[in-house]
Amino acid sequence: MAHEELHLSLRNLTNDDYDQLKVLMDRVYDDIGGAWPYETIKSLIEQFPDGQICIEDSGELVAVALTVSVKYERFSNPHTYDDLILRNEKIWHNPNGDSLYGLDVFIHPDYRGYRLGRRLYEARKDLCRSMNLRAILAGGRIPSYHKYAEQYTPAEYIQRVDRKEIYDPILSFQLSNDFQVTRLMHKYLPEDEKSLGYATLLEWNNILYTPPSTVLASRKTQVRIGAVQWQMREFTSVEEVLKQVEYFVDALSDYKSDFAIFPEFFNAPLMGLTDQVDQNRAIRFLAGFTEQFRNEMSEMAVSYNINIVTGSMPLLENDRVYNVSYLCHRDGRVDEQRKIHITPHERRDWVIEGGDKFKVFETDAGRVAIMVCYDIEFPELGRIAADQQVDIICVPFWTDTKNSYLRVRHCAQARAIENECYVIITGSVGNLPKVENLDVQYAQSSVFSPSDFAFPHDAVMAETTPNTEMIMFSDLDLEKLTLVRNEGSVTNLKDRRTDLYSLTTWDGKQDVDDDQ
Numbered sequence: 001m002a003h004e005e006l007h008l009s010l011r012n013l014t015n016d017d018y019d020q021l022k023v024l025m026d027r028v029y030d031d032i033g034g035a036w037p038y039e040t041i042k043s044l045i046e047q048f049p050d051g052q053i054c055i056e057d058s059g060e061l062v063a064v065a066l067t068v069s070v071k072y073e074r075f076s077n078p079h080t081y082d083d084l085i086l087r088n089e090k091i092w093h094n095p096n097g098d099s100l101y102g103l104d105v106f107i108h109p110d111y112r113g114y115r116l117g118r119r120l121y122e123a124r125k126d127l128c129r130s131m132n133l134r135a136i137l138a139g140g141r142i143p144s145y146h147k148y149a150e151q152y153t154p155a156e157y158i159q160r161v162d163r164k165e166i167y168d169p170i171l172s173f174q175l176s177n178d179f180q181v182t183r184l185m186h187k188y189l190p191e192d193e194k195s196l197g198y199a200t201l202l203e204w205n206n207i208l209y210t211p212p213s214t215v216l217a218s219r220k221t222q223v224r225i226g227a228v229q230w231q232m233r234e235f236t237s238v239e240e241v242l243k244q245v246e247y248f249v250d251a252l253s254d255y256k257s258d259f260a261i262f263p264e265f266f267n268a269p270l271m272g273l274t275d276q277v278d279q280n281r282a283i284r285f286l287a288g289f290t291e292q293f294r295n296e297m298s299e300m301a302v303s304y305n306i307n308i309v310t311g312s313m314p315l316l317e318n319d320r321v322y323n324v325s326y327l328c329h330r331d332g333r334v335d336e337q338r339k340i341h342i343t344p345h346e347r348r349d350w351v352i353e354g355g356d357k358f359k360v361f362e363t364d365a366g367r368v369a370i371m372v373c374y375d376i377e378f379p380e381l382g383r384i385a386a387d388q389q390v391d392i393i394c395v396p397f398w399t400d401t402k403n404s405y406l407r408v409r410h411c412a413q414a415r416a417i418e419n420e421c422y423v424i425i426t427g428s429v430g431n432l433p434k435v436e437n438l439d440v441q442y443a444q445s446s447v448f449s450p451s452d453f454a455f456p457h458d459a460v461m462a463e464t465t466p467n468t469e470m471i472m473f474s475d476l477d478l479e480k481l482t483l484v485r486n487e488g489s490v491t492n493l494k495d496r497r498t499d500l501y502s503l504t505t506w507d508g509k510q511d512v513d514d515d516q
Contacts, residue, residue, distance in 0.1 A: 006057055006114070010123060013052035013064065015042055020061035021054075028106040032191050040089045044068070047093045050131075051100065053123050055116050062108040065120040067127070069097035072134050076182070076203065081139060081189045100128050102138035102202075121177045128206050136204040139185060143194040144168045154184050154198045171200060178487075179204045207486045208479055223365045223476045225392070226257030227426040228266075229445045230311075231469035234434060235269045238289050242296055249297075251471060253304035258365040262311030263428040264323075264373050264398040265438070267293060272434040279436060283321055283350040287314040294326050294334065301328040307363055311396040311426070312339065312372045314352070321352045325370045325396055327361050335361045339372035340381065349437055358384060366391035366478050373397040376425070377411045379418065383503055386419035386493055391478050395425040398441065405442045413459065416448040418492050420485045422461070422476050423448045429467045442467060447474040452488045454480045
């Protein structure tokens, strides 16, 4: 049949389709009993109309998928086809089930080669997602096994089909549609002589499944990021800086942002209030205000109902100086991330030391990591964050020249792609002539995404005008990260060769891929 003659449409079955369905089932399943009785099909349609899907060509039924709802715990364990059959050939359907069970998919022989089975499988997956069900389960026949039974055990046969050394018309198709074999089942369908009674228990997991919970306890999947491209200016007091901070927090909160992100060393103009001859003394002077900034920005987070990444500030502890960023949650909690990698300038002029702990923080709007400026140029941190299922990496930065800025930008884009997450970089602009080592700034704040069809073509979600004070917003869809990590054009995290290389943290713990 020429493809230009086809007029295909996907819809749900009705009782009026039974006569055509019977003819089709009798033809496809002539070796295992043929069609279900009318009452069986009628009951399926009445109990679960959305699960009975068909494709017609100019009014003729050419492909059908029959589906019921079941409890995962019951049917993810060994069972037989008869476990689905009730009295009078009624089929088990649990309206309170948490998974779909694929009873049958059958295609008119004249229409094989048009990938109608794939359409039906995709429709089932869409149904599973729309109903927020856990998985699709199915017992899969292996009808070519009888040809190889003397050579291979059923398990060996399945392995060879998986490696594409043997073609099985059912199992090969199911594997190509992202189903995984979880068990080998015996006497699943005893009358199936071609499969010698064996079947595979197949499973497709809904990666977007969210277990039932209250609305208030559910995790946000749509997150609004707000970032401040901060203008460096002369300040005469801490209160003046905090007033400017509150202005931006208020503005970002008015636009319903979940996060407000400030740049690295945004309060550095306060060093202009002390002697600039000794830079070590100047940075310690600035560190004297850090506790006040942390406390007042935490209070703003609660008052304005917004999570705040405080940029970064110097912290003096045990006579040592660290570059620290705080995550002030809107519920009042405060987390701390010290800059891990210290630049030669920070080490030489300010005697700043690197932190020795790195973690991903759980927030009410995703899992967040903070990498202060230079940290983003080291891919190991991004990979550690990815192993902890990071959603958003925040990068407060300070750079003086464009080439310095581009190091941060290009590395941030790389981290977003290789770790399949969002990365936000936020910097400061303008001149600060009265503060040594911070006299000029260059920045263009941006939000980067993975590079795939679900995201902008250039993987840039938003960006500011370079060297201009402004705020930036971007709406992030965390569900898209789940999809790209599992079903993207490429799957960087899943495809790592952990058999060849691994990442070991300072305490000797090796990061292990979740799939192992």
